[in-house]
Amino acid sequence: MTEFDKNKEIDFLINELISTNDRIDNNMEIPDNYDEKRKLLRALMNTQTPVQLSDEFYKIQDRILSEETNNKDLVSCEDIETISQNPNEIDSKIALWQGDITYLKADAIVNAANSQMLGCFIPLHNCIDNQIHSASGFQLRMDCYKIMQEQGHEEANGNAKITSAYNLPSRYVIHTVGPAIPYGREPDENEIRELESCYQSCLELADEHELKSIAFCSISTGVFNFPKDQASKLAIETVRNYLKNNQNTNLEKIIFNTYSDEATEIYRKNLK
Structure with missing residues (x-):
């Protein structure tokens, strides 16, 4: 052209x-x-x-x-090495990958959405919600709009919805709403349960759709202000517990996606 x-x-x-x-x-x-x-x-x-x-x-x-x-240097989830190489261990299904989640070829990537579930409306914002919607296409906003119209109310914290990924290299996007923590305050027990529920809901939705791979962003740790180290521990614990309690899961690889060196080191430490 x-x-x-x-x-x-x-x-x-x-x-x-x-x-x-x-x-x-x-x-x-x-x-x-x-x-x-x-x-x-x-x-x-x-x-x-x-x-x-x-x-x-x-x-x-x-x-x-x-x-x-x-034209991107796409990465297949199959090429990302898991934490453990022992197939009898839970961590043989868990991996850590640093990079742009919109470059990842997986069955599903997880989007940290807000309660409106329509994407970020701030022009050129660098949040993951904006990045995913921008790379996917306007159909994604329209799909989310249809879901929310049928639902009739904003999405509660800890819930998740699934849509096609359109022009992304993944097949689906799973949108979940994490808790927003006021600046200077520690998360309370309810907010901790809501973040756990985000991961649980996404995993359950992935299994409902018989998906084999899912990549999680670090939910609520950006502008929603959940402490990164605590969020990482909650995410890892919830995923490990899900795999222990659902041994017949379709999921073969669960990826923790990080973008910064700081977040990668936090996950690497907590995965040990």
């Missing part, structure tokens, strides 16, 4: 999002540079409320996003 065609296609996407968002000036200036246009497209998709978009929009969007995904 020529540079002209790429610019023409992304202009179409930008213009449709502008025209369907009454909070945006229809005379918004569109950059000339493709990379700047791409940033604007992501920002517009982030801020777009659930709305019917054209088939042509999705056709072009999917072509762009799938090409971007295919």
Whole structure:
């Protein structure tokens, strides 16, 4: 595809999002540079409320996003080494991997969502919710919107929902809502149970759909402020207990995904 065609296609996407968002000036200036246009497209998709978009929009969007995904250095969960190589041990199904979760080829990746379950509306925000929705496509927001409309209320902490992953390399996204801890306060017993429930609910949902692999982000440890070390211990304990109590699980690999060196060291220490 020529540079002209790429610019023409992304202009179409930008213009449709502008025209369907009454909070945006229809005379918004569109950059000339493709990379700047791409940033604007992501920002517009982030801020777009659930709305019917054209088939042509999705056709072009999917072509762009799938090409971007295919150009990434994707990692198969099968290539990630488990903590133990002894098949008789629980940890033979548990792995630790540092990297961008949107690069991971797994049956499911876990998204740390908020109670609205519609993704992050802050343009170009670097939270995992924004990253997953941006790489997946606008269909993900629409699927979540449909689920929430049918449910009729916001998602409770500790629950989980599953959707297709669309243009991500994974098959599914499992969305779960962790507890948000006020700054300067330690988690209380209820919030600890809610975080445990996040992991439990995701594992149960994965088994319901007969999935073989799942990758967990560090739920609630970003802007939701759950202490990283405590959250890591809760996550590991909950996963190990699930595997002990569900020996017929379909799950063959459960991955703890970290992004920073600090988080990786915390998990490495707690997995010993």
